[in-house]
Every structure is written in C-alpha cells, then in structure tokens.
Amino acid sequence: MTSEIFMDYKQIWAGIRSMYEDEGALEGKIRGEHLGSVIRLTPYAMAANIGSASLMLWALQDLRSIGLYLWYTCMLATACVAMQRWRHYAHRQLQTASRRAARRATWHASILAVLWACLPVFWFASVTSGQQLLIATLFTGMLSAGTFLLSPLPRASLCYASIFTAAALWALWDAGEPIMAGVAGLMVFYAPINMVGAISSWRKATALIISRSEAVRQEQLLSTVFRDFEQSANEALWEIRTNGMLAQASARLCTLLRLPPAHAPSTSLPEWLAQHAVRENDAFSKILDQQAPFHSLPMALEIHGERFHLAFTGKPFKDEWGHIRGWRGVVADKTSIVQAQEQLERLAHTDSLTGLANRFFIHQAIAEEMQAGRGGALLLIDLDYFKTVNDTLGHSVGDAVLQEIAKRLQTASAPTHLMARLGGDEFAVLMRQSRDGSYPLALAQRQAQILAEALNRPLHMEGRRLRMGASIGLALFEPGDTDVDGLLVQADTALYVAKDAGRGRYVAYTPEMGERNQRKARLENDLREAIQRREMSLHWQPQIDVSTGRLCGAEGLLRWQHPELGAIAPTEFIQIAEQSGIIDTLGAWVLLQACEAAVHQPALAGLDVSVNVSALQLRDADFVTVVQATLLTTGLAPHRLELEITESVFIEDPARALQQLHALRALGVRIALDDFGTGYSSLSYLSQFPFHTLKIDRAFMQKAGEHGCGHTIVKSIVRMASDLGMRTVAEGVEAPEQLALLCEMGATQAQGYLWSRPCSAEAFAALRSKWDQGTAEERVPMRSEAP
Ligand code: C2E
Numbered sequence: 001m002t003s004e005i006f007m008d009y010k011q012i013w014a015g016i017r018s019m020y021e022d023e024g025a026l027e028g029k030i031r032g033e034h035l036g037s038v039i040r041l042t043p044y045a046m047a048a049n050i051g052s053a054s055l056m057l058w059a060l061q062d063l064r065s066i067g068l069y070l071w072y073t074c075m076l077a078t079a080c081v082a083m084q085r086w087r088h089y090a091h092r093q094l095q096t097a098s099r100r101a102a103r104r105a106t107w108h109a110s111i112l113a114v115l116w117a118c119l120p121v122f123w124f125a126s127v128t129s130g131q132q133l134l135i136a137t138l139f140t141g142m143l144s145a146g147t148f149l150l151s152p153l154p155r156a157s158l159c160y161a162s163i164f165t166a167a168a169l170w171a172l173w174d175a176g177e178p179i180m181a182g183v184a185g186l187m188v189f190y191a192p193i194n195m196v197g198a199i200s201s202w203r204k205a206t207a208l209i210i211s212r213s214e215a216v217r218q219e220q221l222l223s224t225v226f227r228d229f230e231q232s233a234n235e236a237l238w239e240i241r242t243n244g245m246l247a248q249a250s251a252r253l254c255t256l257l258r259l260p261p262a263h264a265p266s267t268s269l270p271e272w273l274a275q276h277a278v279r280e281n282d283a284f285s286k287i288l289d290q291q292a293p294f295h296s297l298p299m300a301l302e303i304h305g306e307r308f309h310l311a312f313t314g315k316p317f318k319d320e321w322g323h324i325r326g327w328r329g330v331v332a333d334k335t336s337i338v339q340a341q342e343q344l345e346r347l348a349h350t351d352s353l354t355g356l357a358n359r360f361f362i363h364q365a366i367a368e369e370m371q372a373g374r375g376g377a378l379l380l381i382d383l384d385y386f387k388t389v390n391d392t393l394g395h396s397v398g399d400a401v402l403q404e405i406a407k408r409l410q411t412a413s414a415p416t417h418l419m420a421r422l423g424g425d426e427f428a429v430l431m432r433q434s435r436d437g438s439y440p441l442a443l444a445q446r447q448a449q450i451l452a453e454a455l456n457r458p459l460h461m462e463g464r465r466l467r468m469g470a471s472i473g474l475a476l477f478e479p480g481d482t483d484v485d486g487l488l489v490q491a492d493t494a495l496y497v498a499k500d501a502g503r504g505r506y507v508a509y510t511p512e513m514g515e516r517n518q519r520k521a522r523l524e525n526d527l528r529e530a531i532q533r534r535e536m537s538l539h540w541q542p543q544i545d546v547s548t549g550r551l552c553g554a555e556g557l558l559r560w561q562h563p564e565l566g567a568i569a570p571t572e573f574i575q576i577a578e579q580s581g582i583i584d585t586l587g588a589w590v591l592l593q594a595c596e597a598a599v600h601q602p603a604l605a606g607l608d609v610s611v612n613v614s615a616l617q618l619r620d621a622d623f624v625t626v627v628q629a630t631l632l633t634t635g636l637a638p639h640r641l642e643l644e645i646t647e648s649v650f651i652e653d654p655a656r657a658l659q660q661l662h663a664l665r666a667l668g669v670r671i672a673l674d675d676f677g678t679g680y681s682s683l684s685y686l687s688q689f690p691f692h693t694l695k696i697d698r699a700f701m702q703k704a705g706e707h708g709c710g711h712t713i714v715k716s717i718v719r720m721a722s723d724l725g726m727r728t729v730a731e732g733v734e735a736p737e738q739l740a741l742l743c744e745m746g747a748t749q750a751q752g753y754l755w756s757r758p759c760s761a762e763a764f765a766a767l768r769s770k771w772d773q774g775t776a777e778e779r780v781p782m783r784s785e786a787p
C-alpha cells in the first residue's frame with residue numbers, strides 16, 4: 001500500500017477495504033496505529049458525550065419521560081464500556097490491531113450514533129423551539145466532533161456521520177415546519193463535507209504511518225547491514241578530518257589498524273600509516289593530496305614484528321560550499337590474501353621436496369646478478385650414484401637422500417649463496433658477491449672443494465651407510481656477461497668433464513672444454529647417420545693361444561671414419577653413443593656384422609669371434625632376443641660367439657645383469673669379462689656368474705714386464721681364473737718378454753700389437769694367410785701395419 005492509492009476514489013475505497021480486510025503486517029500496523037489514536041482520545045470523547053447527555057437531560061427535564069432516563073442510562077452504560085476498553089489499552093502501545101478490533105470499533109461508533117439519534121427522532125418534534133435549537137446545535141456539534149474524532153477509523157466515522165445525518169433528516173421532516181427544510185438542506189451539505197474531511201484526514205494519517213514504518217524498516221535494514229559489515233567482514237569504515245585525525249574510530253577499525261582504541265581519538269591516520277609502513281610510507285598522504293576518490297590503495301604495515309596488509313578505499317566529503325571536510329571510506333584486511341599470494345609465489349620458486357630454490361628461480365637470480373653488472377660463480381652438482389639408490393632402495397629413501405644433500409649444501413654454503421635443485425639429482429649453487437668485479441676463481445674452487453667433501457661423506461639412511469658422492473662443474477661469469485644459458489652450458493660441460501674424470505670431484509670450466517663440447521654435439525649428431533653413410537666398419541684383432549701359438553680367435557673392434565674429422569676413436573664415440581641412446585642400434589649392427597663375417601669370411605673360418613657389448617645394451621630387455629635373432633639369421637654356431645662385457649654392468653642393477661647373463665649363457669654363447677681388474681673389481685661376481693673368459697687389462701701387462709705389482713696381480717688372476725675353470729686372455733701384449741711371462745704363468749690366450757693391431761677385414765685376411773703359411777716353431781709373429 002503506497003500513497004498512490006489516494007489518487008482516486010476507487011483507490012480510496014480499496015485502501016479502506018484493505019485496512020479492514022487484509023491480514024498483512026502493514027495493514028495490521030495501520031489498524032493498530034489508527035485504533036490507538038482513537039482510543040487515546042476516548043476519555044475526552046466520553047466526557048463530552050456524558051456532559052452533552054447530562055445537559056440534554058437537564059434541558060428536557062420538563063418532558064419527564066421515562067424514555068429519556070432510559071436513554072441517559074444507555075448513554076452512561078455505553079460510555080462505561082468505552083472507558084473500560086480505554087483502560088484495557090491505556091498502558092499499551094498498540095503495535096497492531098486485528099480486523100475484529102477494527103470492526104468492533106465501527107459497531108461501538110454506530111451504537112453511540114444510534115443513541116444520539118434517539119434524541120431528535122423521539123423528542124425533537126415535541127419540544128419547545130428553544131429546546132429544538134439546543135438539540136440542533138448539540139447534534140451538529142456532536143456530528144462534526146464525532147466524525148473527526150473517529151476519522152482514523154473511516155468506517156466508524158462514516159457510519160457515525162450517516163446515522164447522525166439520517167436521524168437529523170428524519171427529525172426535521174417529522175417536525176413538519178417549512179423552515180426545517182432549510183436546516184435539512186444545511187445538514188445534507190455539512191455531513192458530506194464532514195465525511196470527506198474525515199476521509200482526507202485518515203488518508204494523511206495513513207500515509208504518515210506508511211512512510212514512518214518504511215523509514216523504520218530501512219533504518220533496521222541499514223543497521224543490520226552495518227552491523228554485519230562491522231562484525232563479520234574483514235573491513236571497517238574509516239573517517240578522518242582534514243587534519244588527518246580519526247573521527248569515530250570503531251572497535252573494528254582499531255583492530256584492523258592494530259591501534260589501541262584509547263589512542264584513536266588522538267591519532268592521525270596518515271601519520272600512523274607512515275610510521276608503520278614497510279615501504280613507501282607517504283603513499284597514503286600522497287593519495288589524499290590528490291583530493292579525489294581512490295580505490296584499494298595497498299599498504300603493507302608492520303607493528304611489533306607482525307606484518308599485515310590493508311587496502312584503503314575512500315573519497316573526500318564536502319560541505320555545502322564545496323570545501324573538503326575530511327575523507328571517509330572502507331579499509332579491508334588483505335593479509336590472508338597477500339600471504340596466500342606470497343605462498344604461491346614461493347611455491348613457484350621453490351623445489352617442494354628440498355625447500356631449495358628451483359631451476360626457474362636460480363635462472364632468474366643469475367640473470368639479476370648479470371643485469372646488476374656483477375661477476376659470480378655457478379656450481380652444478382650431480383650426485384654420482386643416486387639412480388642406484390633410488391632404484392634399489394625405493395623412492396622414499398631417494399627423497400630422504402635428496403633432502404639430506406640439500407641440508408649439507410645449506411650447511412656448507414655462505415648466506416649469500418643461492419642453492420637450488422634443478423630436478424632429479426642435479427643441484428646448483430650460485431655464488432654471489434656484494435662487490436663489483438670478477439669472482440675470484442680460487443674462492444669458487446675452494447667452495448667447490450668444500451661442497452665436494454661435504455657431499456662425499458657417507459650418508460646414513462635407515463640403518464644403511466650409503467656412499468653418494470657428487471661431481472661438480474664450476475663456471476664463472478664476468479661483469480658484463482648476459483648469457484645465462486651459456487653459463488649453464490659451461491657449468492654443465494665442466495660437470496661432464498668432472499664425471500668423465502672419475503666422479504666425486506670438481507672441475508672448473510675452460511674454453512677448451514667448450515670446443516670439446518661442440519665436437520661432442522657434432523659427433524652425436526653425425527653418429528646417427530654414420531651407419532647409413534657406411535662410415536662404420538668392423539676391424540679385427542687376432543687372439544693367440546699362448547701354449548700352442550695358434551690363431552684361435554679375433555676381437556671385433558668398431559671403427560668410424562668421419563668424412564671430415566677423420567678416424568674417431570671408439571673410446572670417444574662409444575661414450576657419446578651411450579649418452580645419446582644410439583648404442584642399442586649401433587651395438588646390434590656390430591653384432592650382425594661380426595656374426596655375418598664369422599660365417600662368411602674365410603679369414604675368420606674356424607675362429608671364435610668376440611664382440612664388445614656395452615653395459616647399456618645389456619640393460620635393454622630385448623638384448624637377449626636380439627642376440628638370438630642374430631644367431632638365427634646368420635646361422636652362426638653360438639659357441640663361436642663371445643660377448644665381452646665389463647664390470648660396470650653390475651653397478652646399477654646387479655640382479656638384473658646376472659639374469660640377463662644367464663639368459664645369454666642359455667643361448668650357448670660365451671661371456672667374457674673385459675678389462676678385468678680396472679673396474680669395480682668385485683670378485684663376488686666371479687663366484688656368482690660362471691664367465692668363460694677373463695680378459696686381463698692392458699694396464700697390468702704393461703706393469704707385468706717390470707716384475708712389479710703388475711706381475712703378481714697377473715699371476716694371481718691367472719691362477720684364480722684357472723681355479724674357477726675360466727680362460728684368461730691377456731690384452732695389450734706388445735713385447736716378446738710379456739708373452740714369455742704369460743707362458744710361464746699359464747695364461748690361456750693373448751692379444752696385442754705383438755701380433756697385430758686391429759685391422760680391416762682385408763688386412764686380417766692377408767694376416768691369416770701369412771699366419772697359416774708360417775711355421776709352428778717360428779712363433780714370434782709378424783707385425784701388421786697400423787690402421
Ligand atoms: P677393449 O675392448 O679393451 O679393446 C681393446 C683395445 O685395446 C682396442 O682399442 C685395441 O686397439 C687396443 N689394443 C689392442 N692391443 C693393444 C696393444 O698391444 N697395445 C695397446 N696400446 N693397445 C692395444 P680400440 O680399438 O681403440 O677400442 C677401445 C675400446 O672401445 C675397446 O676396448 C672397447 O671397450 C670399445 N669398443 C671398440 N669397439 C666396440 C664395439 O663394437 N662395441 C662396444 N661396446 N665397445 C667397443
């Protein structure tokens with residue numbers, strides 16, 4: 001119901017109907033207010049009624065009518081009932097009233113009106129003209145007063161006025177005097193005016209009630225919103241005067257500002273913020289100076305060691321002349337959001353396992369150092385045997401190892417160093433310096449040494465003692481350098497050199513290494529096509545039976561003739577093939593070539609052929625199948641093939657290696673342990689796997705001639721092998737004395753430059769034919785030309 005309902009009469013009637021009939025809260029409230037205002041006036045109204053009735057009784061006493069006394073008694077009784085109702089409601093604030101109460105009020109008003117109507121209806125015609133005047137005057141007064149008094153209750157008011165008017169007209173007509181027609185005319189004129197006035201008064205009062213209740217509702221809503229805002233949200237309202245002093249600081253605002261409430265009235269907000277800002281402490285004053293609205297001004301503050309973040313939104317407020325009187329707005333606590341963002345940022349920069357920086361972050365840090373024009377040093381660290389630990393002891397131990405390594409790095413490094421885990425078992429340390437100029441190489445080397453020692457100390461994990469060891473590559477950058485990736489490549493190159501040099505050590509980068517690296521990259525690239533381009537070939541080196549001097553076998557050794565770089569040593573390209581994953585293809589090709597040659601080349605007829613097999617090839621699950629298929633396709637008798645493996649096959653996964661070797665043995669091929677004595681020399685493998693042949697490394701043969709330790713070692717290897725039922729092949733026999741010694745020791749076979757260098761198939765054919773022509777007693781062999 002709104003004020004529009006008064007636009008026309010239809011709406012007025014609808015409004016009245018709604019007030020009496022509708023159950024709504026607002027209608028109940030309107031009824032209550034109107035009824036209340038009528039009830040409040042009851043004592044005066046009743047006093048007027050009784051007074052007037054008493055006056056009438058006195059004025060009409062000469063009638064001596066029982067009816068009049070009865071009328072007067074009824075009037076008194078009605079007044080008593082009304083007063084009783086007034087007493088009932090007197091001490092209550094009527095919030096709402098029922099529809100019944102409103103209807104009852106109409107009935108009361110009507111009864112009262114009927115009582116008054118009796119006066120003219122029964123007695124007007126029979127009294128003196130003076131008494132008639134009194135009745136008419138009183139009646140008119142009671143009509144107007146009653147109608148207005150009852151105006152808040154329109155139905156009561158209308159009924160009252162209608163009954164009064166009807167009674168007056170009846171009495172005037174009953175009197176039968178012509179002058180009374182004029183009075184009746186006046187009555188007909190006054191009554192509607194009274195009614196319209198009453199309705200209009202009701203209308204205004206109702207509109208007032210509605211707007212008041214709307215205002216109360218809005219006030220309640222606002223205060224609820226405000227209370228919620230102050231209590232639950234992480235926000236508070238702030239207001240300052242032009243001098244910056246806080247005005248009406250709420251408890252919530254004080255909490256957000258970490259300001260003791262007692263100090264609030266004497267605190268200037270811009271000063272308080274400036275005093276505790278972490279950086280840019282005049283930001284708030286500056287934005288106020290702009291005298292314009294601002295939004296979400298971030299402020300990082302620190303009070304008593306607590307860091308928190310607020311965001312201020314506000315605008316100036318002005319007086320009627322347009323002068324700024326102060327600022328007000330909202331302040332929000334953004335601490336949790338900012339902390340979450342910082343946490344995310346940290347995570348993006350941190351390796352979650354070790355808590356060190358990650359690859360991205362150290363890259364960025366190096367770039368920053370370079371941009372600042374400072375020199376520094378970068379260490380790249382690679383754990384030597386991490387993969388074995390991870391594979392054999394499981395990932396949780398692997399993780400614990402990495403965490404322990406990270407701790408050691410931190411302990412062994414200076415606070416200015418930045419430690420990072422680049423991934424897997426690769427770490428990096430950036431050594432920064434505060435001064436300008438180059439980073440001293442000696443200092444970087446000392447630090448690398450300290451780290452190498454720290455990381456080479458054994459680890460204790462789950463009751464085991466693990467030797468980890470780390471190789472370290474070191475590269476320096478000079479003021480003016482800008483190439484972060486180049487630096488990483490240099491450190492990586494140095495790291496590979498360190499690994500090649502035998503692990504557990506550090507190597508500083510030199511430009512020559514760069515060339516080596518470039519060569520390595522080129523070779524790796526060219527190696528992929530070397531077979532198709534027919535640059536690869538297999539050379540053969542004869543193996544001689546020491547006791548008979550007979551040619552008994554040949555070792556196939558791979559050769560690569562690079563079109564531009566010339567002959568590349570197998571020691572160089574085999575390693576590249578292993579590192580780049582080409583070794584499987586290359587190895588399979590060598591095997592096929594060797595087997596085919598053994599079957600088809602007359603020079604190899606009746607000889608055993610040895611083929612070198614890389615540890616990586618043996619690890620391949622398909623290797624046994626490849627060997628089997630090659631034997632099948634070439635038709636070589638398996639016992640003529642000897643596969644030479646080195647002890648390095650046992651490093652990573654000994655159980656798996658043994659399993660593969662047994663599977664190969666089951667094919668009927670022979671297995672030789674190459675370079676025996678140089679590798680990891682775990683004699684336990686000799687008892688675990690029955691090798692057919694032990695190849696004694698060349699290094700021992702060189703020392704054997706000097707009757708030093710080499711002599712003793714060769715002797716004991718030969719004895720041990722013969723005890724285990726294995727053949728021995730002595731490698732690198734160059735001098736007749738060495739051969740004599742081998743004879744004396746009882747070695748089975750020998751190979752070396754004494755008889756021939758490894759040579760091409762054609763050269764080997766020539767060698768063989770000469771050999772076959774040679775005499776048995778003339779055992780000192782012919783020398784072939786170097787390849
Ligand atoms: P290895 O298996 O120990 O081969 C013997 C090496 O000693 C050969 O070097 C051979 O030329 C050399 N040699 C033989 N007799 C003498 C001697 O009297 N004095 C000296 N100073 N050296 C002698 P090469 O051919 O350069 O091969 C080096 C290594 O490359 C081989 O060592 C082997 O580990 C690897 N290799 C060669 N071909 C293959 C291959 O087809 N597959 C695999 N996986 N490795 C191969």
Ligand code: CA
Nearest residue numbers: 555612644674
């Ligand atoms: Ca070999």
Ligand code: CA
Nearest residue numbers: 674675695731
């Ligand atoms: Ca060897």
